[in-house]
Amino acid sequence: MRPTSMNSGNSFSVLQHAQAGDVATDPYPFVVVHDALPNELCDALIAQYPRLDALGVDATQNNSRWSIPVPEASQNVAIARIWKEFVAYHASPAFFDECVRVFGEHVVRLYPHIFPDIDALRSVRLGIRDRDPTGDCDFFLDAQISGNTAVAQASSVK
Helix, strand or coil: CCCCCCCCCCCCCCCCCCCHHHCECCCCCECCCCCCCCHHHHHHHHHCCCCHHHHCCCCCCCCCEEEEEHHHHHHCCCCCHHHHHHHHHCCCHHHHHHHHHHHHHHHHHHCCCCCCCHHHHHCCCEEECCCCCHHHCCEEECCEEEEECCCCCCCCCC
């Protein structure tokens, strides 16, 4: 079992200001976090957002979805270090622990046949999607840098 803490202490975390008591339950458990990130971090992420051409994204395609998962982002030289750290944190055991801190009681309530108590949820074996072997993990984590190309004509995302 991983140790847990009351506060992430990580400025990268989108849940750093969220508490279990902030969770709304209708129509499902969710939380709205105003000013989730420090302004300086948000400004840095905006300024260093990867250029589409450097990622190999064809920006001429109409309304096309693209995503760079954490294993790929960590190896891509076109992605700034701050973005690599940001997505890596959101696919880490520390962030999973924050999710359990904020949403854990709702997971146990909704899935008691899988997680009879919070300790069962905290003790899952974690891995990174598309990196770690399936037999070694209960949950796969991922965070992605994603976007859509511009919309030139009405369409659904592909």
